[in-house]
Each structure stands twice: as C-alpha cells, then as structure tokens.
Amino acid sequence: MVSKLHRNSSKIIHYTVNACLFPLCAAHGLAITTVEGVGKPNTGLHDIQKRLIESHALQCGFCTPGFVMSAFALLRNNPYPSRDDVERALEGNLCRCTGYRPILQAMEPFTKECCPMGEQCCKNQQQSDSQAPEDVNVGCQPTQVPIFPPELQTSSEYRKSVCFEGPSWSWASPTDLSELLTLKSKYPHAPVIMGNTTAALSIKLGKFNSSKILLYGGNIPALKEVCVVEGGVSFGAAVTLSELSQHLTQLKGEIKEGNKKHFPALEEMVGRYGADQIRNVATLSGSILSGRSNSDIITxxxxxxxxxCLASVNGERNVGIEGLSLQEMEVIKSVFIPNSDQDKFTQSMFFKQAQRRTFSLAIINCGMHVILSDTRTVEKLRICFGGIADKAVLARKTMDLAVGT
Known part of the structure; x- marks a missing residue:
C-alpha cells in the first residue's frame, strides 16, 4: 500500500499498487506499507489476517499478502465498506487454491451489511447513529495502524524536483510543468513515465535506449487538474482511472443533468478497466499513448x-484522439471530454468482451454516441471499435448511413 500527502491539502491518500508496476524512484516522498507492516506473529496480527485464518481462507498462502493489503487499504479509505466495495477491492488478486468464497466470507464482518456485533449491532438498537459503538468495525485498531511518517508531512525536501542517476539510466522527477517541458526539449526521445503500466514493457524491449533518461510526470500538479470549462470537462494528463471515477462522482453535482448523459458510459468503462491496483496508477495520457488497438480509453x-491538449516549449495545440501523433518535444497536458447536448436526446454506451468482466484486456470493445433530432431521427452517430485492427476504428460508413434514419 502506498500512502502520500496530497500536494494541495493536508489529506493523506492511501492506495494499493502492483510492485512490478511501481518504479522504486517513484516512491520518493511516499510511505510504503507491506504486509509485515500490517501485522506479524511476533507483534500481533491484524483483524484482517485473523479473519482469514479463522475462516480457513488460506492454503498455500502465496496470494494471502495481496488480499490482506487490498483489504487493509480499503479499510483505511472506507472504514464501513459495502460488500460491493470489498469485491471491487479484491478483484485484482488471484487465488489458485483456496477459492474466493472463504476469502470473501472472511471479509464480511468488515462490511456495513454484516456487523460483528451480531444481535447487539447498533442497527438493531433504538439509538441514533451518533450513539453507535466505536468498535463496530473490527478493522480499525489504532495500535496496529501505521503512522504516516511526520517528516514526509513537514519536510519540503520531498516536494522538490529530484534527479536520481544510475549506471545505466537516470530518473528526473520535476514538480512543475515548465520544467518537464524543458527536460523534454533537451531529451526529446525520453519517455514520460506516469503509471508505468505500458512504459515498463517498452523500456524492457529497449525502445528508449537512445535516451537513457526517464521523465516522471506524476508529481506535477498541473497534470492533475480537473476543470469544468466551456463545452465540457478538462482532465489533467496524469489523472488516474481511480481519480477519474472519483471526479465523475463529484462532477455530477456541478454539471447540468443534460450535459452529463455520457457519464454512465464513462463509469462503465472505468469499472471494467483492470483492477484497483492498476486503476490507481494507470493514467489517461498513458492509456491514450499505449498504442493498444483494444484500449478501452481510446475506444x-x-x-x-x-x-x-499537447504542450511543448513552443506552445500548445489541441488535436483529436483519432490519429493522434505527438511531435518529438510534445507531451499530453490534458484531455477534453465534451458535454452531451442537453437540448436533444443523447445516448452514450460502452461495450467490452473479455475473458473476465474485470481485470482483463478487451478481446473487442466498442464505444457509441448518438444524438437524435427533434423528429427522433439520427442527427449524429459515432461508433468506434477496438481490437479488430491495428488501431481503434470508426465505423464511418455505418455512421454516415445512419444519419437521417
């Protein structure tokens, strides 16, 4: 579990990541909690670990640390999760021998639907929520919760630009967009690392061997900004899929009903995208630049x-996602998603066929957006398929044929 101090507030954020997708240099200024930090025999087990043992939810134990960390991070962010929250948090963890039923049953006492107090649950008592006992959720034991290191909160050293140099590669982590653009102009072939879910493979295959420097954009506030602008919403390039989901929930109260008809399609896409450990680090720009023909985001x-919006030391320019091509010194600054038309019938949908409902790449996916005229005929239709060619494809003939029908 990774914990960090939000750069624009004093809030501490906790999230799970796959270690193989999280470079060591990206951990600078962050607090890392492993399963040993949650609990161990000589210092005491956490209730999550105890429940797994008592529910016969482990056999070989190889997958158990992952389940423990996923559940622990969930409880740190949401002390009273629902069953659906638990399933969503654990869907990125694979178990080959125990089976998922006892693991899920072990987590039930932590959910708001199943109280460990049994008949003594405050929900069964004639009292207000304010009178609920503090120990209803057995997952919250202050003596076993790691403290976020005070030096990471008070020291400004961890919020400055930093560069690590090694024998083969260098890692530059700027904290300002202008500094990133300057570095990109100096090293035009250097990759900009965000979530590392795609770049890691490219580095391994030697795609960036000519640069020998990696530029990290995850610490730049300007790339995390989300703004409601005229005609739509602008999302920073470094916004993760998990953050996109959170922002969509918040934006529902800020945007007129008729202008957010495409939100359900966006939420469906996010819900089908990988798992929490991937959604927590995968970014909008990284997904767009992945080059995968079956990318859910691109489709x-x-x-x-x-x-x-593409930015460089020479300025900015706006281009469509279809056929996107970056010049050497350019980086993606933000992604603009237009509003739906509030004065007309508009419908957006996302479909995905994969080996599993979640935590699986698409075999084929499809995004649709239709606008009907006042006479209920098709005024505009956009259909995009992914996974059927070397890139996402707009069904132009179908789109043109449908107009007016």
Missing amino acids: LFTALDASV
Missing part, C-alpha cells in the same frame, strides 16, 4: 469525440 474517448 470510448474516440466515440465521444474527445481531444487532447
């Missing part, structure tokens, strides 16, 4: 006619 965003 749906193309259907929604989204565009990106």
